[in-house]
Amino acid sequence: MLCPEHDVRGFLLLSMNTILVGAQWGDEGKGKIIDVLTENADVVVRYAGGNNAGHTVYIGKNKYVLHLVPSGILRKGKLCVIGNGVVVDPIGLVEEIEGLRKLGVMAAPDNFVLSETAHVVFPYHRELDAQREVLKGKNKIGTTKRGIGPAYGDKAARVGLRVNDLVDPERLSEKLAPRIRENNAVLASLGAKPLSFKRVLADYSAAGKFLKPFVQNTVVLLHRAMQRDAGILFEGAQGTFLDIDHGTYPFVTSSNTTAGGACTGSGVPPHRMDRVVGVMKAYTTRVGEGPLPTENAEISDLLHGMGREFGATTGRPRRCGWFDSVATRHAAMVNGIDELAVTNLDGLDTLETIKVCVAYQHGKERYDFVPNDAQALAECKPVYVEFEGWRAPTDKARAWRELPPKARAYLKAIAELSNAKLLIASVGPGREQTIFV
Numbered sequence: 001m002l003c004p005e006h007d008v009r010g011f012l013l014l015s016m017n018t019i020l021v022g023a024q025w026g027d028e029g030k031g032k033i034i035d036v037l038t039e040n041a042d043v044v045v046r047y048a049g050g051n052n053a054g055h056t057v058y059i060g061k062n063k064y065v066l067h068l069v070p071s072g073i074l075r076k077g078k079l080c081v082i083g084n085g086v087v088v089d090p091i092g093l094v095e096e097i098e099g100l101r102k103l104g105v106m107a108a109p110d111n112f113v114l115s116e117t118a119h120v121v122f123p124y125h126r127e128l129d130a131q132r133e134v135l136k137g138k139n140k141i142g143t144t145k146r147g148i149g150p151a152y153g154d155k156a157a158r159v160g161l162r163v164n165d166l167v168d169p170e171r172l173s174e175k176l177a178p179r180i181r182e183n184n185a186v187l188a189s190l191g192a193k194p195l196s197f198k199r200v201l202a203d204y205s206a207a208g209k210f211l212k213p214f215v216q217n218t219v220v221l222l223h224r225a226m227q228r229d230a231g232i233l234f235e236g237a238q239g240t241f242l243d244i245d246h247g248t249y250p251f252v253t254s255s256n257t258t259a260g261g262a263c264t265g266s267g268v269p270p271h272r273m274d275r276v277v278g279v280m281k282a283y284t285t286r287v288g289e290g291p292l293p294t295e296n297a298e299i300s301d302l303l304h305g306m307g308r309e310f311g312a313t314t315g316r317p318r319r320c321g322w323f324d325s326v327a328t329r330h331a332a333m334v335n336g337i338d339e340l341a342v343t344n345l346d347g348l349d350t351l352e353t354i355k356v357c358v359a360y361q362h363g364k365e366r367y368d369f370v371p372n373d374a375q376a377l378a379e380c381k382p383v384y385v386e387f388e389g390w391r392a393p394t395d396k397a398r399a400w401r402e403l404p405p406k407a408r409a410y411l412k413a414i415a416e417l418s419n420a421k422l423l424i425a426s427v428g429p430g431r432e433q434t435i436f437v
């Protein structure tokens with residue numbers, strides 16, 4: 001799939017450590033780009049989030065949806081790591097590993113490793129996630145209800161259980177009992193049903209037994225891999241504006257989804273990171289609540305009508321809008337994005353005119369950054385420039401020169417406006433629908 005000059009480029013990148021992040025609100029098509037970049041990596045690491053993420057990868061006629069297991073699992077000979085920064089729902093993880101095995105993809109201890117210090121998601125986290133959303137009423141976040149917020153909350157409050165507790169039946173029983181007691185009291189106060197300690201212990205002990213062979217000190221493992229000159233790809237989940245610090249709080253997830261999270265979530269220090277690749281769609285989407293300045297019914301209807309833009313984890317229709325270069329420029333700044341992969345270009349193929357947001361108007365002020373306050377962002381009106389559409393299918397293009405000139409101009413413009421170099425343009429979900437620029 002890679003043409004020769006890119007093999008050379010790939011070879012040069014072989015022992016580089018690359019962080020891949022979403023430059024928008026998640027669902028940028030990272031799964032596919034990770035899969036493509038994995039060809040030139042030895043190790044692939046998930047560093048944040050949990051099974052709220054859904055990475056879809058199409059290989060030939062097969063569709064793979066991954067939630068926790070790094071997408072690198074789909075290529076032979078790659079070591080896939082779930083780092084310490086991830087929150088792991090062990091029941092979901094076991095199901096995912098078994099589901100992959102049914103599709104002929106083997107996650108075995110020699111190609112898949114789970115950090116012993118990753119935190120564990122329990123049923124009370126999921127229950128609390130759902131109950132808090134109900135309590136918030138019209139101010140709800142629109143979470144995936146996977147218990148992510150409460151699990152990270154317990155981590156910060158220092159009452160969480162980690163993978164090394166999960167895989168030790170005695171420790172699990174000892175540490176779980178007071179957590180169930182406390183959480184049952186909270187759930188009762190919210191009118192929710194209490195959980196059975198025995199049941200949770202039995203389910204989690206079984207999952208712990210299954211997962212034990214995969215568990216290692218992943219910090220040491222990664223440093224040993226680097227000593228052998230292995231190239232590591234850090235697989236970001238969600239997107240920049242869902243970051244707990246840099247996103248549109250409180251309409252965010254509960255982890256550091258931005259590039260800095262790759263260091264804390266894996267134990268690989270900043271000076272060992274060589275480059276940051278940002279993934280963005282040729283337009284903008286978001287699932288869940290919160291401000292989305294360029295949201296637009298025309299493009300939403302168009303994309304949904306094409307059967308596109310439904311969430312991989314929850315199946316919810318994604319909210320869609322025009323490309324927002326204020327957001328992607330801000331993302332390039334926060335993450336230090338060097339290179340860009342633009343996905344879903346083919347989604348715009350039929351449009352006569354394509355709008356791109358170049359600034360926000362907030363009252364009398366013009367912003368060229370994303371205000372860090374959700375309320376202020378909700379009040380921003382996008383300032384657009386217009387591009388002429390190329391009105392031709394791009395999904396069959398396999399090289400830069402095969403793209404319509406107007407599509408190339410559009411890609412160049414959005415990369416320039418985002419302050420980063422264009423590395424990849426993707427024109428469909430397949431591996432072969434990837435153009436190295």
Ligand code: IMP
Binds near residue numbers: 141144147237242
């Ligand atoms: P949570 O991560 O389930 O707590 O959800 C918080 C917010 O992040 C909600 O708006 C979700 O829709 C959004 N979110 C979480 N994970 C993803 C993802 O993988 N893609 C897109 N949005 C996500």
